[in-house]
Amino acid sequence: MKDVARKFEDFLRSRDLRLTKQREAILEAIYATHKHVSADDLYDRLQRDERSKSLRISRATVYRTLSLLVDGGFIQALDIGRDHGTLYEHVLGHSHHDHMVCTECGKIIEFHDEELEIVQARAVERHGFLASSHRLNVFGTCRACQQD
Amino acid sequence: MKDVARKFEDFLRSRDLRLTKQREAILEAIYATHKHVSADDLYDRLQRDERSKSLRISRATVYRTLSLLVDGGFIQALDIGRDHGTLYEHVLGHSHHDHMVCTECGKIIEFHDEELEIVQARAVERHGFLASSHRLNVFGTCRACQQD
DNA sequence: GTGGATGCAAAAAGTTTGCAGGCGT
């Protein structure tokens, strides 16, 4: 977390933006959980959390900071379908992974497969496309739910 | 289109729902284009289109019918990020494919790679997950935009 | 004729923006 905070500082400085308590708190909150959170989840968490509840943090600031964090590559959106709302996850210290979404219990499972990455990259290149990122979401039933 | 309309009829009958002019028009409109359309695009199209502009079709009906069509497996959502809105594409007569989204010009390119499908299926199985569908979106720069 | 479907408008949900005052640099 310490180095994430430092990178955030650098990022802000590089854009001539200011390091405010609100921005620090929001960054910390989204790096404090390994869940996938919506803007509203985050807002609620911040109202409750010891360190940040002394601060006033408005929804507007949460939204503004979230897009700042996306721009800086600190977090990314999940895009798993509108009914889930927009969910974010932190990126630093978390290597790339894809998601399996259980349509029964709503659980989101992260996974990574190197061969898959390679085959995917090759397939895309073949079309003359220059990829910068991708999002793979698999929908279905997780192991636990298959047993019911 | 003829057989799609018939399948839609069957689908409605199987659920004891009614075949209305509005539903026919919406199905036809979304199968008439190979673009990826939002609810609003579709609404506009329907207001302009010769065959349907004699009908009154409200936004509410467009939304209601879109979710009906998703349920019936006639169309599917793209999930390519909130800024694009929710986009739909028709499914029947279109075999499975993934999408490459050009972040410069906004173009959406469909592609399919059999090896990729196989490797992906294997990777997911390995995690004990029972997949029913998936969505892969690759973001980057298309061939045309790379030349600018 | 009956119950599902529609249009309309209002309501909800999610997100953005204008503005006056606050605060980081």
Add this chain to the structure above:
DNA sequence: ACGCCTGCAAACTTTTTGCATCCAC
């Protein structure tokens, strides 16, 4: 002190819903 940031509330966008009426069966 300057100008970016923030909170607040209002505005916006997208989607859903209640209700009276309509129409497919």
